[in-house]
Amino acid sequence: MKKIFYILLGICMLSCSSNDEAVEDTRDLQPDKAYEFYIDAPYSSSTSVNNGHYQFTYENGNLKTVFGLNEKSLPTNSISLSYQGNQVKVFDAVNNSTTAYTIHTIENNKLVKSEFYNFASILGKTRSYTYEKGIISVYEEKGGNQDAIITYYFNNDNNLVKQEKLERIGGANVGLNTIIYSDFDNAKNPFKKLGLVNDNWFAKSLSTNNFRKIEISYISFTNQNVSTKIYNCVYKYDSKGQVLLHHPL
Template identity: 65%
Template sequence: MKKIFYVLLGICLLSCSSSNDEVVEDTRDLQPDKAYEFYINAPYSSSTSVNNTHYQFTYENGNLKTVFRLTPLSWPIVSLLYQDNQIKVFNGDISSNAYALHIIENNRPIKSEYYNFSSELFKTKLYTYAENMIAIHEKEGNRDAYITYYFNSANNLFKQEILEQKNGLNLGIKTIIYSDYDKSKNPFKKLRLINDICFVKSLSANNFRKIESSYYDLASGATTQTEVYNCIYKYDSNGQVLLYHPL
């Protein structure tokens, strides 16, 4: 029960913090041209997950505009539309009815709404920011998730806690530890809205290469065995992560 207390305490502290703290946009963020699918769609990568399917990115005014999936044919899988403080991320081209609507303040999302192909709202996220912490309340149907991200003094994510609820009842807490950071600049910054995996990867200044995940079941009081994953990156001669390279 102490774990619930600390997770909820962190969320409560964040809810009292202003979400209007000024954030200066880093115009020097990397703009990767291509990336393999396993870097974008998996939280970790290994030699067993390698395949040659890859994505190509286009930008406009420094913002990600389109993500193309390159096989023998090429088609857009994600399209982004920017208007005032809103970003729409479409599943496919901009004529798609399935999209995510992100409300942006100070260059970071404060609310996200997700619509299916029938244009029905099915999921929402509310974001709260505090020093070295981000809290997100995710709601989908009768399920809620309270997600808290914790950062160290180097602006790198070191822990993520997810309190899961169903019909208002606490189910369990998932804890993820991120470590073994490189010194390379993060190439996922401008890819943060593609999916949840890229969002997590985009949060840090550098790139984590180890993930340790465990789950505490509140009904049984049991904790699952910690699962350990490794992220294997290749680097260029300057020590920068390569998201596209010879296999």
């Protein structure tokens, strides 16, 4: 795993050594701060935002720690990532006590397996990932005879345009969650190195650019109920057209 990351780091250094502007672009892909509303969830109104934010640290070009701070800049939680061989272990802690952790397995620079454990180190679910052109397929297996099939679809610009999660119990389909991503900007994606932390950050890390509209719908096959919500993500940009994840409110 270390070899893979050092190779990637070397490629980044070669690609940005030609001029100072390229170096600055590389730094944009390693944000040191980001507001919660940009990172955690879609939003459609600035009235709901606050200055709770995350602080990030990196090591050898990889995400190392994530510190959550509330509106008063008091710590709320911390996440640490450790790298060994082809595995990445992600610890999630509150008040210095580990609440859960995830072990990701990476092969050929691609995520191939994720194992999710609770605070008692009991395996809660596993995911396996397969890849083909324009599609990432994920098989999720949980206890209680439950599983799910998650599919990510990409357009020709390598931007994530749709995500589907088919939920099943005992092999029977019980619900379908669909997310449509649209209104992409032309900025680099600043979430690229954050994708191993959780599901939401993973989805945001997949695209070349940044989606600004999200349509979420859920169909229950048991009662035929359908619900739909639409969110708009209003980013701020710097003078070079790159996304600002932290700025004066």
